[in-house]
């Protein structure tokens with residue numbers, strides 16, 4: 001056996017820098033209140049924005065699909081793993097997004113890596129927002145194209161990069177909703193610049209699907225640009241309550257991915273019950289707009305509550321980060337909130353920039369006012385104890 005003490009040394013260093021992570025198990029279902037280590041806590045850390053992760057319609061759809069189609073797909077989509085439920089879901093997603101076609105991926109991580117390593121080549125340029133998700137960053141690292149990073153949502157910087165590029169093809173990539181900032185990408189301006197400089201646009205709607213836009217169709221719909229973004233990806237595991245991901249766009253895009261995209265081609269297809277859950281989730285997203293309205297009402301209520309207390313609240317979406325700055329202080333706030341029955345994840349580098357440790361609260365449609373008031377009270381107490389806000393607030 002080889003000596004692995006170098007890992008123990010590296011872990012020690014991670015601990016010394018207050019960057020050590022451990023996994024915290026939740027018992028029971030994903031709901032606004034969950035059981036953790038024997039205590040009930042208010043869950044304010046989940047991307048289950050619409051509360052669909054435990055919805056009876058999704059459970060029923062999954063159970064029926066399990067009974068009818070069995071458990072696994074048994075092979076990749078390109079071989080014998082392509083089942084009728086996958087195709088039904090792809091057609092449904094294409095309609096939902098107002099695109100010609102869609103393709104399922106096993107995770108959003110794999111979709112982003114696959115897109116960025118497949119669509120651009122040597123001689124091309126990827127232009128990426130500095131706060132894009134890690135899966136986009138990793139896709140950029142693995143891509144053969146050159147990569148330029150523009151300052152977060154800075155359109156003058158994006159334009160300067162486009163102006164100086166003589167690359168064969170340019171691909172602008174952005175999160176629709178930034179997962180650690182809670183901010184929305186300025187997609188209308190990005191579209192405008194892309195048209196002006198003949199660039200393609202790719203939007204990651206992981207946190208926008210089911211959340212943004214009147215019909216919950218994502219960032220493009222929010223900006224009145226449905227069907228006008230060349231490459232849209234999103235996940236089925238956040239607001240849609242299940243698991244998996246999709247890419248939506250033109251028929252040519254999807255056909256090319258089926259033929260060339262390695263993270264689609266060389267992996268076992270999603271279990272059919274997963275597709276059934278997503279179909280049931282889309283019924284709810286389209287049929288129950290009041291659920292999305294509740295999410296946004298909760299978002300406004302919670303954000304206003306924190307801002308009134310004097311917290312440094314970031315962004316504008318159900319992702320509601322509170323900037324703390326220091327790693328140790330952030331994790332102390334995380335622990336004290338948990339001790340008061342509120343689970344808000346503290347985030348440290350490399351998930352956020354070195355100066356930007358923060359508490360990331362995330363709202364759900366299914367939080368009650370009582371949940372939110374209790375969480376706000378806990379924030380106020382912990383904020384005062386740790387001098388994150390003034391005493392008088």
Ligand SMILES: Cc1ncc(COP(=O)(O)O)c(C=O)c1O
Nearest residue numbers: 107108109133135179204206235
């Ligand atoms: C912006 C963004 N893109 C992509 C992903 C990856 O999606 P998945 O969880 O399906 O791998 C995530 C988070 O998980 C995300 O926040």
